[in-house]
Amino acid sequence: MTKKEVEKFIALVNGGSNYRAAAKEFGRHIDTVKRHVARHGYEMPKRLEVPDRVKPFEDQILNGSISQHQVAKNLGVSQCAVSNAYRELGYRAFPSGGRRSELKQSLAQEVVEYIQKHGGYVTPTIRKLGLNVSRFTVTDYAKRHGIDLTHYQFAYLEFGLWQTQPGPWKKCYTADYRIPCLCRGCGEIYQRQLVNLRGGYSRGCRNCVGKHRGSFSVICKETKEKFRSIRAWIKSIGRLKEYQAIRHNLQRDGFYIHSGTRYELINKSQPASAPA
Numbered sequence: 001m002t003k004k005e006v007e008k009f010i011a012l013v014n015g016g017s018n019y020r021a022a023a024k025e026f027g028r029h030i031d032t033v034k035r036h037v038a039r040h041g042y043e044m045p046k047r048l049e050v051p052d053r054v055k056p057f058e059d060q061i062l063n064g065s066i067s068q069h070q071v072a073k074n075l076g077v078s079q080c081a082v083s084n085a086y087r088e089l090g091y092r093a094f095p096s097g098g099r100r101s102e103l104k105q106s107l108a109q110e111v112v113e114y115i116q117k118h119g120g121y122v123t124p125t126i127r128k129l130g131l132n133v134s135r136f137t138v139t140d141y142a143k144r145h146g147i148d149l150t151h152y153q154f155a156y157l158e159f160g161l162w163q164t165q166p167g168p169w170k171k172c173y174t175a176d177y178r179i180p181c182l183c184r185g186c187g188e189i190y191q192r193q194l195v196n197l198r199g200g201y202s203r204g205c206r207n208c209v210g211k212h213r214g215s216f217s218v219i220c221k222e223t224k225e226k227f228r229s230i231r232a233w234i235k236s237i238g239r240l241k242e243y244q245a246i247r248h249n250l251q252r253d254g255f256y257i258h259s260g261t262r263y264e265l266i267n268k269s270q271p272a273s274a275p276a
């Protein structure tokens with residue numbers, strides 16, 4: 001670790017972070033960090049006691065806008081430790097509805113946040129996370145926070161270049177949906193039908209996959225080896241992961257240099273006599 005990093009670590013701990021969480025910021029084990037702190041001639045910063053670290057949340061705690069679970073998560077300590085700190089600081093442990101309610105709310109929050117990040121439905125998500133909370137508590141929590149969970153039920157699925165986005169989506173025909181989809185080739189968002197995505201009929205927007213399909217081939221200037229498509233060529237040089245970037249450069253420049261070898265684009269839709 002550099003001296004700067006060590007100083008940042010010390011600042012994090014002085015700001016209320018615990019050792020382990022602060023060390024994690026640098027991708028290090030705390031024992032390693034300790035050695036670096038000493039090496040740069042610093043002393044390990046004193047850990048703040050949990051109540052001192054809870055204190056900055058006082059406003060939110062008293063007005064009930066943050067749960068013990070959330071405070072604990074923020075500080076990287078157990079909810080039990082936070083609960084003890086509440087007692088010491090004289091905060092009422094469970095401002096509204098008692099322990100059960102607060103716990104359920106934090107579980108509901110966890111489910112809602114997961115769905116917002118990964119998409120999906122409420123009940124399967126609860127099951128997947130293995131949480132003891134009802135579907136109703138989750139949907140009620142979402143409603144009270146102005147979140148429409150139905151928008152996420154088809155979100156973040158991947159089909160070729162497409163990645164489905166949170167809704168609103170529209171029902172169409174009997175069992176199909178028009179969903180906003182991000183084309184990861186160009187970053188544009190289009191409305192696409194889920195049935196077509198699932199069937200593999202649409203793998204990206206026209207510009208990125210459709211327009212040039214089959215109309216280009218590539219030739220290696222050295223060996224005169226011909227490739228029937230841009231994709232076939234990129235596959236042969238083992239760089240399919242960079243497909244979009246390489247295709248873009250090849251089409252922009254008309255050629256591409258890979259490992260010192262020049263490859264040129266041939267436009268099959270143009271007559272061979274067209275000026276080079």
Ligand SMILES: [Zn+2]
Pocket residue numbers: 183184185186187188204205206207208209
């Ligand atoms: Zn596109």
